[in-house]
Amino acid sequence: MDLYDAIKKRYACRSYDSKPIEKEKLDRVIEAARLAPSAKNLQDWRFVIVTDEKIRKEVASACNEQTFIATAPAIIVGCSNSDYKMRCGLPISSIDVAIAMEHIALAATAEGLASCWIGSFYPEKLKPVLDIPERVEIIEVMPIGYPADKETHRPRESVEKIVCYDKWQL
Numbered sequence: 001m002d003l004y005d006a007i008k009k010r011y012a013c014r015s016y017d018s019k020p021i022e023k024e025k026l027d028r029v030i031e032a033a034r035l036a037p038s039a040k041n042l043q044d045w046r047f048v049i050v051t052d053e054k055i056r057k058e059v060a061s062a063c064n065e066q067t068f069i070a071t072a073p074a075i076i077v078g079c080s081n082s083d084y085k086m087r088c089g090l091p092i093s094s095i096d097v098a099i100a101m102e103h104i105a106l107a108a109t110a111e112g113l114a115s116c117w118i119g120s121f122y123p124e125k126l127k128p129v130l131d132i133p134e135r136v137e138i139i140e141v142m143p144i145g146y147p148a149d150k151e152t153h154r155p156r157e158s159v160e161k162i163v164c165y166d167k168w169q170l
């Protein structure tokens with residue numbers, strides 16, 4: 001699938017078919033994350049892929065009881081090992097992991113799968129479920145699988161509202 005088609009097709013899927021994801025597909029999706037850029041090429045991201053049904057339900061529970069998450073055959077939990085800050089003052093952890101997670105979302109779409117970004121989770125509940133050490137930061141949770149809902153495209157702001165040229169005019 002063309003990149004722009006994947007960007008247009010991706011949507012937040014909130015119901016999944018129980019059909020497992022073929023190993024080759026999941027491997028290609030993970031490879032898309034591995035190839036993502038990162039500050040100083042540190043690649044300090046780590047991904048826990050949850051397929052076990054009992055653990056998926058526990059993950060969904062730690063995500064503010066968003067039970068639809070457990071319907072996905074795989075849940076990818078994006079974590080960061082890094083406390084490095086860029087010169088601009090921003091920590092790289094959430095930026096680097098977010099880039100890799102969106103690679104995952106777009107690659108999943110290209111594979112005929114669907115996904116959903118999940119930021120509503122309680123790290124203190126989720127870490128023990130997955131044996132994630134205290135020093136590691138959980139950045140994002142992403143269920144992926146074959147969609148069981150209707151592909152839905154939510155509205156976006158116009159280019160005029162979000163973009164200006166040369167100087168701030170917004």
Ligand SMILES: Cc1cc2nc3c(=O)[nH]c(=O)nc-3n(C[C@H](O)[C@H](O)[C@H](O)COP(=O)(O)O)c2cc1C
Pocket residue numbers: 010011012013014066116117118119120121152153154
């Ligand atoms: C950082 C982030 C956190 C999000 N957290 C959640 C979440 O916890 N639960 C959920 O159902 N959707 C979540 N979403 C999905 C957004 O609601 C969704 O992307 C947005 O409404 C636009 O819809 P679309 O993805 O279908 O284009 C999150 C999206 C992002 C980018």
